[in-house]
Amino acid sequence: MQEMEAVIGLEIHVEMNTETKIFCGCRTAFGAETNTQVCPICLGLPGHKPVLNQKAVEWHAKAALALNCEIAPYVQFDRKNYFYADLPKGYQISQFFYPMGINGHVDIEVNGETRRIRIRQIHLEEDTGKLLHMGNITASPSSLVDFNRAGVPLLEIVTQPDVRNAEEARLFLQKLRTIIQYTGVSDCKMEEGSMRCDANVSVRPKGSDILGQKTELKNMNSFRAVTRGIDYEIPRQIDLVLDGEEVIPQTRHWDEAKGVTRAMRTKYLATDYRCFPDPNVPPFKNDPAWVEEIRQSLPELPDARYARLVKEDGLPPYDAEVITASKAMADFYDQTVALVKEPKTVSNWLMGEVGRCLNTAGKEIQETALTPKHLAELLGLVKKGVITGKIAKDVMDEMFRSGQDPETIVKEKGLVQIADQSELDPVIDRVIQANPKVVEDFHAGKDRALGFLVGQVMKETRGKANPQMLNELLRRKLQG
Amino acid sequence: MELCELTANELHRMLTGKDVRAEEICLSVFRRIDKTEDQVKAYLALHPEEALEQARAVDRKIAKGEEISPLAGIPIALKDNLCTKGHRTTCASKILYNFVPPYNATVVDKLNGQDVVIIGKTNMDEFAMGSSTENSAYQQTCNPWNPDCVPGGSSGGSAAAVAAGEAICALGSDTGGSIRQPAAFCGVVGMKPTYGTVSRYGLVAFASSLDQIGPLSKDVTDCALMLNAICGHDPMDSTSVPTELPDYREALVTDIDGFRIGIPAEYFAAGLDDHVRRVIEEAITVLEQRGARVEETTLPHTEYALPTYYIIAPAEASSNLARYDGVRYGYRVEDAKDVLDMFSRSRSRGFGAEVKRRVMLGTYALSAGYYDAYYLEALKVRTLIRRDFERAFEKYDCLISPTTPSTAFRFGEKVDDPVTMYLSDVFTLAVNLAGLPGVSIPAGFVDGMPVGLQFIGKPFSESTLLRAAYTFEQSTTHHLKRPSLTPEVE
Numbered sequence: 001m002q003e004m005e006a007v008i009g010l011e012i013h014v015e016m017n018t019e020t021k022i023f024c025g026c027r028t029a030f031g032a033e034t035n036t037q038v039c040p041i042c043l044g045l046p047g048h049k050p051v052l053n054q055k056a057v058e059w060h061a062k063a064a065l066a067l068n069c070e071i072a073p074y075v076q077f078d079r080k081n082y083f084y085a086d087l088p089k090g091y092q093i094s095q096f097f098y099p100m101g102i103n104g105h106v107d108i109e110v111n112g113e114t115r116r117i118r119i120r121q122i123h124l125e126e127d128t129g130k131l132l133h134m135g136n137i138t139a140s141p142s143s144l145v146d147f148n149r150a151g152v153p154l155l156e157i158v159t160q161p162d163v164r165n166a167e168e169a170r171l172f173l174q175k176l177r178t179i180i181q182y183t184g185v186s187d188c189k190m191e192e193g194s195m196r197c198d199a200n201v202s203v204r205p206k207g208s209d210i211l212g213q214k215t216e217l218k219n220m221n222s223f224r225a226v227t228r229g230i231d232y233e234i235p236r237q238i239d240l241v242l243d244g245e246e247v248i249p250q251t252r253h254w255d256e257a258k259g260v261t262r263a264m265r266t267k268y269l270a271t272d273y274r275c276f277p278d279p280n281v282p283p284f285k286n287d288p289a290w291v292e293e294i295r296q297s298l299p300e301l302p303d304a305r306y307a308r309l310v311k312e313d314g315l316p317p318y319d320a321e322v323i324t325a326s327k328a329m330a331d332f333y334d335q336t337v338a339l340v341k342e343p344k345t346v347s348n349w350l351m352g353e354v355g356r357c358l359n360t361a362g363k364e365i366q367e368t369a370l371t372p373k374h375l376a377e378l379l380g381l382v383k384k385g386v387i388t389g390k391i392a393k394d395v396m397d398e399m400f401r402s403g404q405d406p407e408t409i410v411k412e413k414g415l416v417q418i419a420d421q422s423e424l425d426p427v428i429d430r431v432i433q434a435n436p437k438v439v440e441d442f443h444a445g446k447d448r449a450l451g452f453l454v455g456q457v458m459k460e461t462r463g464k465a466n467p468q469m470l471n472e473l474l475r476r477k478l479q480g
Numbered sequence: 481m482e483l484c485e486l487t488a489n490e491l492h493r494m495l496t497g498k499d500v501r502a503e504e505i506c507l508s509v510f511r512r513i514d515k516t517e518d519q520v521k522a523y524l525a526l527h528p529e530e531a532l533e534q535a536r537a538v539d540r541k542i543a544k545g546e547e548i549s550p551l552a553g554i555p556i557a558l559k560d561n562l563c564t565k566g567h568r569t570t571c572a573s574k575i576l577y578n579f580v581p582p583y584n585a586t587v588v589d590k591l592n593g594q595d596v597v598i599i600g601k602t603n604m605d606e607f608a609m610g611s612s613t614e615n616s617a618y619q620q621t622c623n624p625w626n627p628d629c630v631p632g633g634s635s636g637g638s639a640a641a642v643a644a645g646e647a648i649c650a651l652g653s654d655t656g657g658s659i660r661q662p663a664a665f666c667g668v669v670g671m672k673p674t675y676g677t678v679s680r681y682g683l684v685a686f687a688s689s690l691d692q693i694g695p696l697s698k699d700v701t702d703c704a705l706m707l708n709a710i711c712g713h714d715p716m717d718s719t720s721v722p723t724e725l726p727d728y729r730e731a732l733v734t735d736i737d738g739f740r741i742g743i744p745a746e747y748f749a750a751g752l753d754d755h756v757r758r759v760i761e762e763a764i765t766v767l768e769q770r771g772a773r774v775e776e777t778t779l780p781h782t783e784y785a786l787p788t789y790y791i792i793a794p795a796e797a798s799s800n801l802a803r804y805d806g807v808r809y810g811y812r813v814e815d816a817k818d819v820l821d822m823f824s825r826s827r828s829r830g831f832g833a834e835v836k837r838r839v840m841l842g843t844y845a846l847s848a849g850y851y852d853a854y855y856l857e858a859l860k861v862r863t864l865i866r867r868d869f870e871r872a873f874e875k876y877d878c879l880i881s882p883t884t885p886s887t888a889f890r891f892g893e894k895v896d897d898p899v900t901m902y903l904s905d906v907f908t909l910a911v912n913l914a915g916l917p918g919v920s921i922p923a924g925f926v927d928g929m930p931v932g933l934q935f936i937g938k939p940f941s942e943s944t945l946l947r948a949a950y951t952f953e954q955s956t957t958h959h960l961k962r963p964s965l966t967p968e969v970e
Contacts, residue, residue, distance in 0.1 A: 047683055049719075051717075279687075
């Protein structure tokens with residue numbers, strides 16, 4: 001049987017974090033009451049004229065440069081004409097003929113190998129409104145429209161068909177999200193719709209350079225959905241081809257609940273958008289000096305940061321990858337290391353205890369009360385022997401909850417380590433007396449017995465006993 | 481002579497000399513409207529209470545000894561495609577029958593800032609598409625010089641109102657001649673400024689790369705005053721120019737000694753009415769007598785202006801008018817089966833025949849497979865047309881031509897033949913394609929009907945045009961003639 005491979009191109013829409021919309025002064029905040037962030041311009045009322053948000057252009061260039069794109073010397077906004085109730089003007093203003101970012105790429109690591117996913121273009125456009133259907137989309141008696149989203153600046157990133165499977169798609173999207181988040185251009189939250197991904201999927205005999213008929217997968221609202229959607233679509237197409245049937249070029253909706261892709265009505269498929277330059281938005285030329293200025297303003301990007309953490313800080317590649325996956329985490333790491341100068345310890349804590357707290361709380365590090373200064377202080381307390389490592393974990397929980405500094409927590413809760421023999425002696429004696437059977441076991445050579453006794457002392461001291469001192473004292477008393 | 485027959489400049493002098501009150505001027509205009517509007521039908525809406533209130537406010541200012549602007553207290557009419565906050569703005573279309581903008585066009589704000597008195601909204605061809613105002617969904621406006629004739633269009637209501645004394649001045653919009661052609665037909669002055677001189681914010685778009693707002697007035701002086709009032713950079717319109725503009729009153733001098741004026745041969749070719757030609761030739765003689773050196777020149781791509789225009793303008797219009805879908809405002813059919821049915825039937829019923837024709841033309845020109853052959857080609861020819869003018873302006877201070885090939889035609893004469901109708905703008909279209917300023921002024925009469933003389937200049941040479949036009953005007957008396965409406969009315 002012939003081996004088949006998939007050819008996948010991705011189209012990713014990313015909503016920008018700009019304060020205001022692309023052609024008017026309306027706010028872009030997510031989750032506002034319907035139709036409260038609108039004005040005559042973004043509602044497309046007669047007589048309005050768009051005025052381009054320069055910040056959006058600047059950020060567009062930033063994102064494009066971060067994705068290794070060239071900045072086109074000439075940029076023009078065009079009108080993409082089609083009728084839909086969520087499209088206030090009957091056209092969307094987009095860069096159709098002359099996109100600003102072209103010929104970029106993102107490298108991903110797949111099974112230890114570097115794969116380059118080329119980016120064909122990244123262009124700037126306006127988002128549409130949102131339809132709110134009463135009931136389901138086909139049987140709804142009426143629909144409402146929320147125009148808050150209409151005119152939010154949107155980046156559309158189009159890859160070359162370089163992706164081969166769902167895993168690569170996921171890795172690419174995660175890397176893309178990380179890079180864009182680093183630039184600060186978008187928060188890229190798929191669940192809030194600020195990052196959306198469509199996939200063009202086709203299959204062909206492995207090694208062939210002819211592209212098969214493609215389908216466009218939509219409505220994949222999470223990384224998991226993208227993976228599942230593609231994982232469903234590839235075998236579906238392969239089965240069709242191997243059965244001698246044809247793949248019908250169509251838009252297919254990912255049904256999250258049923259786990260299948262389904263053909264949408266094919267009515268709009270052959271849409272002719274009749275694009276032409278928008279006479280209301282003057283085209284512009286990019287000054288190389290301006291491009292250079294934007295390039296200089298870029299923060300250290302994930303790949304460079306990863307390399308630095310491995311090379312200069314001596315972190316294991318895995319640690320470096322986890323830490324740099326989020327700019328906030330990497331910034332936190334850098335700021336903490338600047339204070340305590342022990343990269344591996346900081347990384348252990350961030351990936352261990354801090355990571356655990358974040359997972360439990362379901363938060364990102366920048367959303368918590370934790371600060372690099374406090375983490376550094378905590379590590380300092382452990383190092384100086386003021387508290388034990390075990391206690392430090394409890395202190396971390398408290399820092400996470402309250403945002404208090406570790407020293408105050410340690411003082412208020414009386415968590416200072418007991419490293420004073422006169423304090424430990426009576427406790428050890430009590431434990432030995434209370435457990436004659438275990439002491440016997442110890443003398444019989446059962447090593448576990450010592451561990452049990454240590455645990456009992458720890459329990460009595462609420463974990464504050466200095467572990468080395470305790471071990472030593474206990475052993476001495478038992479053997480003596 | 482009644483107050484309503486005077487010019488803004490004359491009335492301003494009377495106001496500051498306390499010879500008349502703004503309220504009296506306003507009442508005079510409304511009395512004239514009462515008398516002639518049944519016949520002229522220039523207005524789609526009148527705002528008498530607000531107008532009188534505005535006029536009284538000016539009188540209070542004068543009484544307090546405050547300085548007033550040159551247009552303070554002057555009754556002015558607005559074409560109904562200029563958005564007026566709180567007042568219906570219909571574009572003479574059924575599809576906007578109930579549209580009340582929540583904002584003013586920038587020009588309206590500017591006029592309000594000068595304390596003008598806004599009389600009402602004037603009739604027009606639907607969405608400014610037409611040359612006779614016959615394409616209005618609401619009413620037919622008559623030419624005050626002959627009620628059997630059209631006033632021209634699309635700013636026919638504005639031109640007729642000024643000519644009939646139903647407004648002192650008016651604003652119109654000009655996409656292919658829509659100010660200059662009706663100005664010529666109604667015997668008034670009409671100017672299309674350089675693209676970008678006047679903000680288009682709040683002008684309901686027809687073809688955005690061609691549209692420009694401009695004044696209609698009884699004489700060149702008022703034209704300069706109006707232009708002063710409405711021009712200037714507007715951050716709300718990205719195509720409005722950020723440069724400093726002159727005070728156009730300084731152009732009002734009667735001196736064109738040594739002016740070099742070109743006459744494009746193509747504008748005097750077949751299709752030009754012989755009587756109109758003779759009037760223009762006389763006008764040329766007048767200009768020469770005032771010291772201008774007039775000679776024939778050529779604009780070789782002139783014959784392509786009309787087809788080029790009728791690709792670019794409808795293409796942009798097809799997109800600009802896509803927003804009228806019944807979703808957010810305007811006309812919507814009540815019994816739609818689904819959203820597509822709502823779009824298509826609201827539009828089918830809401831738009832008139834000419835609008836639909838142009839939307840279809842434009843949709844076609846932009847469609848896949850035709851875009852390169854039509855739209856892109858048209859853009860290239862547009863560049864050639866612009867270059868024709870650039871070459872001509874290397875030699876000439878301005879060009880002159882008849883504004884229209886004939887005087888005002890009769891109602892119904894051209895409605896069944898769109899191409900003949902389109903040809904009535906053949907001398908004005910190219911100016912829009914090239915983004916140039918053009919002004920039409922009264923140059924004489926043929927069988928009692930006015931003839932317009934058009935001055936065309938290089939970008940931002942409005943002062944030059946006004947100077948030439950003013951010199952001509954001051955050497956003639958055509959602009960002083962007023963139409964006498966039918967005996968039973970007058």
